[in-house]
Amino acid sequence: MTDGNQFKAALWSDIEHIYQAILAHPFITGLADGTLPRPAFQHFITQDAHYLRDYARVLTLCATKAAHEEDVAMFASHSAGAVAAEQELHAWLLAELGTTADDAADVPVMPTTLAYTSYLMASAYRGSYAEAVGAVLPCYWLYARVGTHLRAAGSPDPLYARWIEAYADPSFQDVTNEVLTAAARVAWESSAGMEILMRQRSLGAARYEYLFWDAAWRLEEWPV
Numbered sequence: 253m254t255d256g257n258q259f260k261a262a263l264w265s266d267i268e269h270i271y272q273a274i275l276a277h278p279f280i281t282g283l284a285d286g287t288l289p290r291p292a293f294q295h296f297i298t299q300d301a302h303y304l305r306d307y308a309r310v311l312t313l314c315a316t317k318a319a320h321e322e323d324v325a326m327f328a329s330h331s332a333g334a335v336a337a338e339q340e341l342h343a344w345l346l347a348e349l350g351t352t353a354d355d356a357a358d359v360p361v362m363p364t365t366l367a368y369t370s371y372l373m374a375s376a377y378r379g380s381y382a383e384a385v386g387a388v389l390p391c392y393w394l395y396a397r398v399g400t401h402l403r404a405a406g407s408p409d410p411l412y413a414r415w416i417e418a419y420a421d422p423s424f425q426d427v428t429n430e431v432l433t434a435a436a437r438v439a440w441e442s443s444a445g446m447e448i449l450m451r452q453r454s455l456g457a458a459r460y461e462y463l464f465w466d467a468a469w470r471l472e473e474w475p476v
């Protein structure tokens with residue numbers, strides 16, 4: 253029931269402090285100035301490979317729940333295409349780091365990865381289409397914003413520069429805008445109560461986005 257642009261502004265104002273905290277995080281500043289220790293980057297890419305497998309499934313659930321055919325096609329194509337592109341990037345980065353996607357798959361799923369993917373799965377399985385879209389949106393939006401922010405300075409480290417390029421790429425900004433358009437429309441078609449749930453799902457996912465960087469920085473493992 254809220255106008256699309258107003259709703260997008262409300263969603264962004266909910267998560268902007270998290271975006272600012274991500275930009276200030278030593279993982280991100282280290283990517284930009286090249287000081288990020290390789291083990292933290294490798295932890296991130298390895299956990300992200302686990303994350304992407306579940307994320308692709310969550311996008312197919314969004315496709316299943318969508319009311320409009322164009323949203324069905326969009327989420328199905330993102331699940332098949334956009335996630336595959338990221339997986340290719342990860343396979344390349346893992347090879348550069350001296351390991352393989354197969355070996356990375358044998359590394360356990362760490363606590364924050366499991367918590368975030370479980371949150372996404374629960375939102376998409378149990379929630380409405382609006383809640384599912386709210387949960388997947390920060391993943392796109394924060395990466396598009398972080399990528400654009402980092403591109404300005406690049407990175408002296410060629411591996412980190414390659415990662416930054418992927419998320420600053422205009423095609424990545426396009427897929428983000430497609431999901432934002434779908435989110436604005438579903439809000440317009442939803443009740444005020446459902447809009448609140450959608451915003452809560454988005455805020456929760458944005459918090460996990462911050463935690464995901466932080467977990468890699470801490471080289472998070474299961475304590476027991």
Ligand SMILES: Cc1ncc(C[n+]2csc(CCO)c2C)c(N)n1
Nearest residue numbers: 300303307330334335391392395464
């Ligand atoms: C923790 C984490 N959050 C977001 C992304 C970015 N991302 C992953 S799947 C997808 C949708 C289609 O490509 C996007 C934007 C990531 N890689 N890892």
